[in-house]
Amino acid sequence: MAQAEAFVFQARDHSVPVLKAGHKAALVWGFTALQYPHVITWVRFTDDADLQWEVDTALHVRELDPRDW
DSSP, rough: OOOOOOOOOOOOSSSOOOOOOTTTOOOSSSSOOOTSTOOHHHHEEOOSSEEEEETTTTEEEEEOOTOOO
């Protein structure tokens, strides 16, 4: 049996529920990169070791101080 990923829109929110290992999440904005080619976005998250991280549009990852956000 073949399986494919499914994209399910959720309510607008500033967070994503806890993801288990191997699961994925996606964020969608109401504009395109062509409209704003220089926009910089970032996502902050806590890993399963309780460390805080931030990843930006260029996929640079940096560790953050404990919950300074």
